[in-house]
């Protein structure tokens with residue numbers, strides 16, 4: 001049997017290996033997801049290892065052979081699990097970290113520090129010092145304040161100059177949820193180009209032998225379905241690089257355009273193919289670089305969601321099913337503690353049953369969690385088979401990015417385990433929290 005037996009475009013949002021198995025159950029990575037749910041418990045995040053690897057390779061291939069050198073960087077915040085970061089690094093990607101915790105995950109994953117890019121709009125001194133001590137490849141300066149603190153820390157260490165980028169606020173507004181839009185002028189991220197802060201930072205760094213300004217960075221937002229914003233950002237960033245060269249003699253050799261490529265959570269969403277993004281950006285950066293007299297440029301991108309989002313799915317066990325005022329509520333054993341995205345961004349997810357993924361989804365229901373508030377919704381007005389009942393294994397596809405990492409312990413729920421599936425094998429890469437784990441943090 002093949003994935004084409006999955007109804008209604010579900011194959012477009014499930015991991016690529018998803019099929020209907022001979023038992024009639026949903027299979028991913030050659031594993032029966034009903035059996036996986038029973039073996040590891042629910043809620044559970046399941047990741048198709050091959051899906052992640054194929055996407056990482058696809059990105060690498062797309063960003064090589066361009067008119068400029070390309071480098072793909074995995075934005076580990078999307079899923080900062082040691083096994084995921086290791087897989088990305090082994091596939092040749094650099095790693096973006098934005099906190100001390102993400103840095104330590106990368107360290108445990110055995111990532112070469114020279115391939116680490118350290119972000120953060122409010123890095124602590126301890127975080128800057130840890131990055132310097134580890135010898136990270138790039139630190140992305142996000143404020144004038146940081147120039148001073150990083151210089152002091154670097155001077156105290158007396159090591160070779162630390163390569164840095166400047167994060168620019170390009171003044172570009174993309175069409176996505178306001179919470180995940182970051183390129184507009186009014187932003188907590190980066191240094192303003194319009195108000196002269198970014199140029200002031202170039203000047204400050206040019207007087208600082210401890211820091212080596214090698215590039216500029218801009219991340220305009222997340223879940224983006226149009227390349228226009230990236231092209232405009234490339235133009236703005238390279239225009240800035242040319243001005244920095246004119247005014248301060250700075251030779252910038254790298255341009256990092258951040259992440260943000262959107263994925264399909266629902267079959268009616270159509271992501272930009274990675275190859276199209278690469279081709280467009282490669283050509284645009286090469287043109288602008290030539291016009292600005294910058295040669296030998298390296299183009300970097302920092303995808304998170306588009307590398308891991310579709311590889312992951314969440315499994316729940318159905319509990320109470322009830323009718324109320326004409327609505328049918330299907331309650332599952334997790335909720336806004338394992339997927340905050342519907343409550344936070346109004347994000348919509350597909351739903352299906354692992355027990356019978358090919359069954360007609362002929363009922364409209366609200367899939368809700370077990371938390372003590374009405375906003376605890378996993379999928380409002382979604383479709384499921386009319387027969388849905390207690391004990392069924394319900395699947396929400398495309399939860400691989402910003403799912404586990406944004407999970408929390410609301411109502412003292414323990415965070416779910418994470419399981420990798422591939423070649424018919426399943427491996428727990430993050431164990432499930434227990435209530436004892438939670439109690440251990442509190443005084444007796």
Ligand code: LLP
Nearest residue numbers: 075219222223259260261302303304305402
């Ligand atoms: N680079 C930087 C500097 C970023 O801040 C981000 C995401 C990325 C790269 C990766 O973006 P991606 O390719 O994953 O879109 N929690 C939100 C998403 C927040 C994104 C934060 N920054 C969500 O669940 O939609």
